[in-house]
Amino acid sequence: MSFDYKLQPHSTIPAPEGPLMVCILDGFGENEFKDEYNAVHVATTPTIDALRAVPKRFRTIKAHGTAVGLPSDADMGNSEVGHNALGSGQVVDQGARLVDMALETGKMFEGDGWKLISQAFSKHTVHFIGLLSDGGVHSRADQLFGCLRGAAARGAQRIRCHVLTDGRDVPDGSSVKYVEELEAVLAELREKGCDARIASGGGRMKVTMDRYEADWSMVKRGWDAHVLGKAPYTFTDAKTAVTTLRGPEDATVSDQYLDAFVIVDEAGAPVGTIEDGDAVVLFNFRADRMVEISKAFEYQDFTTFDRERYPVGLRFVGMMQYDGDLKLPANYLVPPPEILHVSGEFLVKNGITTFACSETQKFGHVTFFWNGNRSGYLDAKLEQYLEIPSDKIEFNKAPDMKAREITAASKEAILSGKYKVIRVNFANPDMVGHTGDLAATIRAVETVDACVKELLETVDQVNGRWIVTADHGNADDMVQRDKKGKPMKAEDGKPLPLTSHTLAPVPFFIGGKGLPDGVVLRDDVPDAGLANVASTTFNLLGYEAPGIYKPTMVQMAA
Ligand SMILES: O=C(O)[C@@H](CO)OP(=O)(O)O
Ligand SMILES: [Mn+2]
Ligand SMILES: [Mn+2]
Incomplete structure (x- = not known):
């Protein structure tokens, strides 16, 4: 039976002559x-x-x-x-709770999205891109850690994290702490034989997380850093990256606005570009600031900015599907709220x-x-x-x-x-x-x-x-x-x-x-x-x- 949308007149409140304004x-x-x-x-x-x-x-x-x-x-x-x-x-x-439940029950690791990324576990790299904090608005670090441990335990050989610093849902300056926590988890995975590292990053209001097409150049900076390994700054580790980019104590740059950075090896080569056949997981559950970067990854014929190189055979998933009408992305780890x-x-x-x-x-x-x-x-x-x-x-x-x-x-x-x-x-x-x-x-x-x-x-x-x-x-x-x-x-x-x-x-x-x-x-x-x-x-x-x-x-x- 189809849903009945017919509205009935109110028994005591008459309809207004003029309009109703709802102001937020x-x-x-x-x-x-x-x-x-x-x-x-x-x-x-x-x-x-x-x-x-x-x-x-x-x-x-x-x-x-x-x-x-x-x-x-x-x-x-x-x-x-x-x-x-x-x-x-x-x-x-909402998303935060649905991801918690998918991790708790293990359903995340049985879904089609997980199956897709697991095809990259043995011979390719699995990349995780998202907001690194426990603000719980767009993402949560503990959920990222759950995914990382889940991937390593299921055979992922090589993992790279691309981290966007917060300072907006959490106190400014806390980026250093979250990078340290992530580094500890990655070290734990390395001990178990998984080659796991941070590869790139930047501040959430400067890199990757634009919304409603306010400024696509943010997304391009993200693409360049995460995929191509190109950024205005390179460092050999993420903690140095974040502390250096924040600048001196009396003139700090907010975590929200850190420049894009790439982590390089001793020879100066980026440690985690995104290559043909790799898997990419956007680990934010919230939609608005993931839609644009999703389009850059998902659409073959994307032209909003020059991607320079588009990896062939990517296994790309969102933590959730961010837009149900556009079916974007097509593959995801946890179904969004209906x-x-x-x-x-x-x-x-x-x-x-x-x-x-x-x-x-x-x-x-x-x-x-x-x-x-x-x-x-x-x-x-x-x-x-x-x-x-x-x-x-x-x-x-x-x-x-x-x-x-x-x-x-x-x-x-x-x-x-x-x-x-x-x-x-x-x-x-x-x-x-x-x-x-x-x-x-x-x-x-x-x-x-x-x-x-x-x-x-x-x-x-x-x-x-x-x-x-x-x-x-x-x-x-x-x-x-x-x-x-x-x-x-x-x-x-x-x-x-x-x-x-x-x-x-x-x-x-x-x-x-x-x-x-x-x-x-x-x-x-x-x-x-x-x-x-x-x-x-x-x-x-x-x-x-x-x-x-x-x-x-x-x-x-x-
Ligand atoms: O700017 C945003 O993305 C969030 C904070 O993370 O704010 P709002 O929920 O008000 O959009
Ligand atoms: Mn608001
Ligand atoms: Mn807000």
Whole structure:
């Protein structure tokens, strides 16, 4: 029987005259630490402050851990799982957890993806490329180690690791520690007779891990280093590479931005180029930053940059399949989560029009992730997706990013009368927060507050309704803290910046001139999280929520 997408009118909440806007403040958490390092708290935000003061129309919701399908409540939220939950109304086991289970049960080593790479075990090299940290957003080092040990135990003769340093999901400077940990595992494999080494690397924001085609030159730098063995810097070991490229203590380069490097032998030859017949594993489970490098490996006729040499007979797999529509890559180690019946499908199947907008850095978040990791339109006749090109610089240098352009385009869409749903993502609190630059992050938050004001006023002009929320924390804590929550300082007395997301819940606001006074937040869903937003969205559009979704957070007061 085919799934029934028909939406029923809500029993008490009437449909709005104007549109419903759903506005995501990326990386804007409601943190318990309300001190000078909380950019959300410190910033001057009259709009959001006023929203917080409206009774029964503001609450916080969970945005991390098991509430968004991550392995444990120690896992911070991120955009992928956050937007998946927001857009699908459901909590599914996410990549991190699925890989954990595949390793625990040994299923990983029985699948077709593993069979493919194992063809290279006896006579060729197996390469592992990915983000080396335990951030748990894109990858986890312990999962890499599990794969490495699994390959060596099953006969891999030669292994090469190509490591992207993090400093974004984990403290900056921790790259050295992760390289040491990996070197220890590789030494253990060498003792067992497997020739295992690190071959190349670079910082995640400079090499390989571009997303949404913001800057393909990053991917080319990765290809050159990992495949061709060409990079601006060569070293004979990875720890020296990372410590040298970070530079002197008073002028360090962040782990995120380390230049590409290649490890060479005493004669200066790269130790691990990728050759005909080799196997390549991308060990990140998260999709967005693996799609471009996957295309370079997978597509014979790839022309976006000159690969110079394309190894023949590669055995190429992703940790997961990163794009189900493109079937990219064709081979993978663990099947990705299946996210079915997302809210966008209900909308288009009921003839409801949508406008979705963000800048490049978050464009796929409000489209691809929102739609359960589907690329392209669900129905091109009913939807318009607008991407505003992001700047190609470090975002603390231009913390306004493209917020004003996004606002202008969204206002136009709201006023056009063409769309019933307007979906917007402001990247600033997250992207600037990741730089660890407190002053710039405060500015980012203030800019977004001003933009939200404009959007709310525009929605009011057309008697619409709105939801303002976020996908996870980031700007709400900009300092590393000890177990008691006390800000940590470096030896020179400077605070240690926090570049990662936080575990904080996020705000959830409803309102709008077109929202009847009686529509208020329920007080009987205290544990609600991002997955409860979709039901709420349908109610505010005047429909009952689909039965398979997490419960709504609103009701019409009696
Ligand atoms: O930049 C990214 O890739 C992640 C952090 O690793 O951030 P977000 O989940 O907000 O996209
Ligand atoms: Mn995000
Ligand atoms: Mn982020």
